[in-house]
Amino acid sequence: MIGRLEKVDNAGKSATAATTYWRVAVYAGADKQPECLLMTDNELHTIRQRAKKNPEDCVLSSPKVPWMGWAMIVLALAGIIALVWLT
Numbered sequence: 001m002i003g004r005l006e007k008v009d010n011a012g013k014s015a016t017a018a019t020t021y022w023r024v025a026v027y028a029g030a031d032k033q034p035e036c037l038l039m040t041d042n043e044l045h046t047i048r049q050r051a052k053k054n055p056e057d058c059v060l061s062s063p064k065v066p067w068m069g070w071a072m073i074v075l076a077l078a079g080i081i082a083l084v085w086l087t
Helices: 041-053 067-086
Strands: 006-009 020-028 033-039
Touching: 020 041, 033 041
Parallel strands: none
Antiparallel strands: 006 020, 020 033
């Protein structure tokens, strides 16, 4: 669910509430805890229009993987290849 926009039914809907919402979970705040956000179709439209008007604020950075993580992946793959080659 993190980072994925999903349409969900409104459980416990009042008479004037939307029947469905758009749900997305994001990491928010200084402690980077997951947070669930709910938007109506109109709110999602407004958010998208704002993003189109301000593309300079929508530049997404690539995910950061520390070089040590890549080194561990390479070593693991090398070990697997060595095992396959030697057997």
